Amino acid sequence: LRLLIQTVFDFLAHIYNHECRPADKQFDPLIEGAVQQEVYTILLIWLRRLPARNMRQRISMETIATVISCAICGSAVQWSHDEERMASTEEMAGQVQVVITNGLLHTIQMPALDA
Numbered sequence: 523l524r525l526l527i528q529t530v531f532d533f534l535a536h537i538y539n540h541e542c543r544p545a546d547k548q549f550d551p552l553i554e555g556a557v558q559q560e561v562y563t564i565l566l567i568w569l570r571r572l573p574a575r576n577m578r579q580r581i582s583m584e585t586i587a588t589v590i591s592c593a594i595c596g597s598a599v600q601w602s603h604d605e606e607r608m609a610s611t612e613e614m615a616g617q618v619q620v621v622i623t624n625g626l627l628h629t630i631q632m633p634a635l636d637a
Contacts, residue, residue, distance in 0.1 A: 523623065526564060527594050528615035530557060534602040535611060554599055562591040590622055 537553060565587040597618050601607060609617070 524615050524619045526561065527618050527622075528611055530561060530594050530598045531601065531611040531614050533557065534598045538602045554595060558591050558595040561594055562587050565590050586626070590626065593622055594618060
């Protein structure tokens with residue numbers, strides 16, 4: 523998971539900080555959407571490999587993959603646009619992993635709560 527997160531941060535940093543950045547910002551949402559979709563697909567494959575007994579009955583794997591992929595990509599986009607970054611991609615990947623892992627572990631191991 524950490525490698526996936528760091529790869530997203532590295533990729534977006536490369537796109538937004540180098541000559542390969544599209545001159546027209548209208549392409550930013552397309553790039554970000556494509557990255558998010560790839561991350562979603564990878565996460566969904568990983569989640570489907572988990573034993574069914576570990577998954578909460580009320581939260582679909584698709585929902586979990588969506589939330590996590592949006593968290594990874596959203597934080598990477600926000601960080602990559604910050605011109606005064608204080609943290610490296612490695613540090614950010616570690617921070618994002620902690621947040622995601624704590625939430626994911628709670629989601630897949632705890633019994634479903636009634637709303």
